[in-house]
Amino acid sequence: MRKPVIAGNWKLFKTITESVALVNELKPLVAGNQGVEIVVAPVFTALSRVGDAIKGSNISMASQDCYWEEEGAFTGEVAPKLLKDAGCSHVIIGHSERRQYFGETDLTVNKKAKAAIAAGLSAIVCVGESLTERESDQTFNVIETQIKGGLEGLADLAFTHIVIAYEPVWAIGTGKTASDAQAQEVHAFIRQLIARLFGKPVADAVRILYGGSVKPDNVKGLMTQPDIDGALVGGASLKAESFAAIANF
Numbered sequence: 071m072r073k074p075v076i077a078g079n080w081k082l083f084k085t086i087t088e089s090v091a092l093v094n095e096l097k098p099l100v101a102g103n104q105g106v107e108i109v110v111a112p113v114f115t116a117l118s119r120v121g122d123a124i125k126g127s128n129i130s131m132a133s134q135d136c137y138w139e140e141e142g143a144f145t146g147e148v149a150p151k152l153l154k155d156a157g158c159s160h161v162i163i164g165h166s167e168r169r170q171y172f173g174e175t176d177l178t179v180n181k182k183a184k185a186a187i188a189a190g191l192s193a194i195v196c197v198g199e200s201l202t203e204r205e206s207d208q209t210f211n212v213i214e215t216q217i218k219g220g221l222e223g224l225a226d227l228a229f230t231h232i233v234i235a236y237e238p239v240w241a242i243g244t245g246k247t248a249s250d251a252q253a254q255e256v257h258a259f260i261r262q263l264i265a266r267l268f269g270k271p272v273a274d275a276v277r278i279l280y281g282g283s284v285k286p287d288n289v290k291g292l293m294t295q296p297d298i299d300g301a302l303v304g305g306a307s308l309k310a311e312s313f314a315a316i317a318n319f
């Protein structure tokens with residue numbers, strides 16, 4: 071049995087005060103939910119305070135990115151061990167917005183995933199095709215390249231700390247969700263690919279999340295698909311009520 075993960079990506083929203091208020095509002099709404107791993111990903115500046123606020127609760131915290139070096143002359147970067155120090159247990163790596171606007175590549179995703187795992191964090195590794203790629207029947211090729219590149223050289227054992235998020239770029243922040251069948255088709259492809267690359271036990275155990283306009287009213291259909299093990303949620307994670315409704319699907 072794979073424990074579902076529902077993760078909220080707060081992107082570049084909310085001050086420290088607003089972030090702490092949001093997580094404090096969320097806590098009682100999900101307090102009874104032991105069946106799901108619930109994760110929130112605030113901006114860097116709010117991590118430490120949100121980290122304090124979630125202590126003793128069933129909510130975990132992710133950062134939205136990390137660097138791959140532990141320390142050094144890398145102005146502006148944040149190392150995985152510092153994220154852990156701030157209270158993170160997870161880090162989102164390779165989100166399509168980072169690939170699109172900040173030059174993230176499969177190689178940097180790979181370096182970050184390895185560094186995150188070495189520091190004891192779980193890596194939520196994002197993959198997904200653009201609309202043009204889907205329309206030109208490139209979806210499976212794109213996903214295969216991203217998975218092979220992003221997870222290259224990872225030992226089977228590292229997979230206890232890897233979560234994959236399939237996020238079709240055309241469905242992120244657009245209000246367009248992939249249909250349950252479209253999402254399931256790609257999730258099944260990813261699981262078969264992981265089985266081919268890392269073996270069936272790893273593939274059977276790895277959690278594969280869907281992301282792209284997940285809302286309280288479409289989460290159930292997605293979660294009933296056999297290869298969908300949770301959701302990475304953007305917009306709907308910014309309100310405690312809607313995120314709780316998704317987490318408590």
Ligand code: PEP
Nearest residue numbers: 242243281282283304305
């Ligand atoms: C995301 O940020 O990863 C995401 C899926 O956003 P949204 O839910 O707003 O589409």
